[in-house]
Amino acid sequence: MRFSVFFFFFCTAVFAQVEYPTDYFRSPLDIPMQLSGNFGELRPNHFHAGFDLKTQQKEGLKVYAVADGYVSRIKISTFGNGKTIYINHPNGFTSVYGHLKFANGAIENYIKKTHYKEQSFEIEMFFKPGEMVVKKGEVIAFSGNTGASEGPHLHFEFRDSKTEFVINPMLFGYNKFLKDTKKPIVTGVYVYPLDSKTTVNNSKRPLLLNVSLQKDGTYLSEKVVANGAIGFGISAYDTDNVSFNNNGVYKVQSFYNGKPNFGYEFNTYSFDDMRYINALIDYSRYKNMQQRVQKLFMKNPYNLRFIQAEENNGVLQVTPNLASLYRIEVSDFFGNKKTIAIPIKYDVLPTIISKELLQSNYFVRANKDSNFALANMSVFFPAGTFYEDFDLNFDVKNDILLLHDDTVPAHTNFTISIEDIKSTEVQRQKMFIGRIDGKKISYNPTYRKDSVFSTKVKILGKYALVSDTVAPKINMAVPVEGKWISEQKTIQVSIYDELSGIKSYNGYLNGKWVLFEYDNKTRKLTHFFNDGIVADGANELKVVVTDNVGNSTIFETSFFRSQKK
Numbered sequence: 001m002r003f004s005v006f007f008f009f010f011c012t013a014v015f016a017q018v019e020y021p022t023d024y025f026r027s028p029l030d031i032p033m034q035l036s037g038n039f040g041e042l043r044p045n046h047f048h049a050g051f052d053l054k055t056q057q058k059e060g061l062k063v064y065a066v067a068d069g070y071v072s073r074i075k076i077s078t079f080g081n082g083k084t085i086y087i088n089h090p091n092g093f094t095s096v097y098g099h100l101k102f103a104n105g106a107i108e109n110y111i112k113k114t115h116y117k118e119q120s121f122e123i124e125m126f127f128k129p130g131e132m133v134v135k136k137g138e139v140i141a142f143s144g145n146t147g148a149s150e151g152p153h154l155h156f157e158f159r160d161s162k163t164e165f166v167i168n169p170m171l172f173g174y175n176k177f178l179k180d181t182k183k184p185i186v187t188g189v190y191v192y193p194l195d196s197k198t199t200v201n202n203s204k205r206p207l208l209l210n211v212s213l214q215k216d217g218t219y220l221s222e223k224v225v226a227n228g229a230i231g232f233g234i235s236a237y238d239t240d241n242v243s244f245n246n247n248g249v250y251k252v253q254s255f256y257n258g259k260p261n262f263g264y265e266f267n268t269y270s271f272d273d274m275r276y277i278n279a280l281i282d283y284s285r286y287k288n289m290q291q292r293v294q295k296l297f298m299k300n301p302y303n304l305r306f307i308q309a310e311e312n313n314g315v316l317q318v319t320p321n322l323a324s325l326y327r328i329e330v331s332d333f334f335g336n337k338k339t340i341a342i343p344i345k346y347d348v349l350p351t352i353i354s355k356e357l358l359q360s361n362y363f364v365r366a367n368k369d370s371n372f373a374l375a376n377m378s379v380f381f382p383a384g385t386f387y388e389d390f391d392l393n394f395d396v397k398n399d400i401l402l403l404h405d406d407t408v409p410a411h412t413n414f415t416i417s418i419e420d421i422k423s424t425e426v427q428r429q430k431m432f433i434g435r436i437d438g439k440k441i442s443y444n445p446t447y448r449k450d451s452v453f454s455t456k457v458k459i460l461g462k463y464a465l466v467s468d469t470v471a472p473k474i475n476m477a478v479p480v481e482g483k484w485i486s487e488q489k490t491i492q493v494s495i496y497d498e499l500s501g502i503k504s505y506n507g508y509l510n511g512k513w514v515l516f517e518y519d520n521k522t523r524k525l526t527h528f529f530n531d532g533i534v535a536d537g538a539n540e541l542k543v544v545v546t547d548n549v550g551n552s553t554i555f556e557t558s559f560f561r562s563q564k565k
Helices: 002-016 105-118 271-280 283-289
Strands: 035-037 051-054 062-064 069-076 083-088 093-098 100-103 123-126 139-143 153-160 185-193 211-213 219-221 224-226 229-237 251-256 259-265 307-309 324-331 337-346 362-364 370-374 377-381 390-392 394-397 400-403 414-419 431-437 440-443 446-449 452-457 461-467 473-475 490-496 502-509 512-514 517-519 524-528 537-547 552-561
Touching: 069 105, 083 100, 083 139, 100 105, 105 123, 105 139, 185 224, 185 324, 185 337, 229 251, 229 324, 229 337, 370 394, 377 400, 400 414, 414 461, 431 446, 431 452, 473 552, 490 502, 490 537, 502 524
Parallel strands: 219 337, 224 337
Antiparallel strands: 035 051, 051 153, 062 139, 069 083, 069 123, 083 093, 093 153, 100 139, 185 229, 211 219, 251 259, 251 324, 259 307, 324 337, 362 390, 370 377, 377 414, 394 400, 400 461, 414 452, 431 440, 431 461, 446 452, 473 490, 490 524, 502 512, 502 537, 517 524, 537 552
């Protein structure tokens, strides 16, 4: 524990020594800056790595290089940040531009050539200094809505070029593009009894505390009466004067009897830190109620590097003859602060709200390997899979593995194995281990040795061996068979697979491979005729789509097109 505390403080001290240039970088857009997401914002399974900049609810805005440098990496993906450009700058930092519609000039030409060279829409390219130089203010791309974007915007971030740590853009002076005089909003303060003996305000379950506004602008909570180990948590968000969005808070710090107790601020972190969000929040509450409560304690220490914790890791021991005061301060980058004071008193109160009973038949220790097996199914949890020990519900019914539920977060992969002795070798080739969530079945990459199927996953829940013998579907909303389509700039087809999902897609014009861009949100493949592959006159189009277990569908049509302008 002492090592962990030292580690947290050491990392914080190292980060604090870095001086970031505040007048070196410009804005990546030429419109007033508005945020639809900020740095450190709590997202599913990760902390947000940068800014989401609004683009006036449209695509096609010019995206500028924020400083001199060279394009070091380009990644085109159907998920994540979609079409993304990375620029390395001479001062040791990298700027990242995501969800782009397309790149500009020589960058776009190089991307297009690489698509055709590799005959793939999803590509990744790396460049050396001097290969693709850009100047500050140069238009490198146009904003879009590609990848996992839920609406047109520009994802923008900074990284340390050597360590790949992401860095809050505010540290580079981007606060000057925004105005914020508003205090963060705390929507709930919670107290947690942390062992079986502790009762808090007649409850053995977490409680929402009542708070009231004081004349000095601070807030005072109702008194907490407890008799053992407790911890606190908050739900909160931040706004500014121009963006009109509920974004994440920048800094949280708690004090116990005036001394710093537990806190963190979102300045910089690594991608290895991302999944620790599931340890920081009350994961069970999030899954049950879609509410993210940030815990101000670690029941079991975890190595989230930006946490600053005293030796008790935020856990308070309420003892007799000592009246205590706990204080929480929630701040934004501009120094606006919300303060909540919580008086604490020792007493043993009768239990009115008992601990919630959980159905379980096994016990998992987080720091030890665990292996469970029933019938033809087994699961292996390596040490460190989970953040805390817990009671596990494990069973097999009607050929379905009942592996607890997704209210306990896993940090790393664990292995599920299912043996199948009923099916033939041919049938097994079309099978995979799927996660069952209501009527939805999710594909998991599955490997097989003889009759045993295995997969590595990070989510507890229901699993079963699933057979997929149905090929993907391909259709065209407006058929073009035998038609002249000279006025169209693109040609589109929709693709869909019911079970295992799309693995690959390829299009051919007159026998030659052509680029089709895939949008997983709309499930559409789009070919742009300005690629110069389409012929003047008659054209034959073929699209081949294959799912994750090898089922394929071929779609063919023909059309006419005049290339004369």
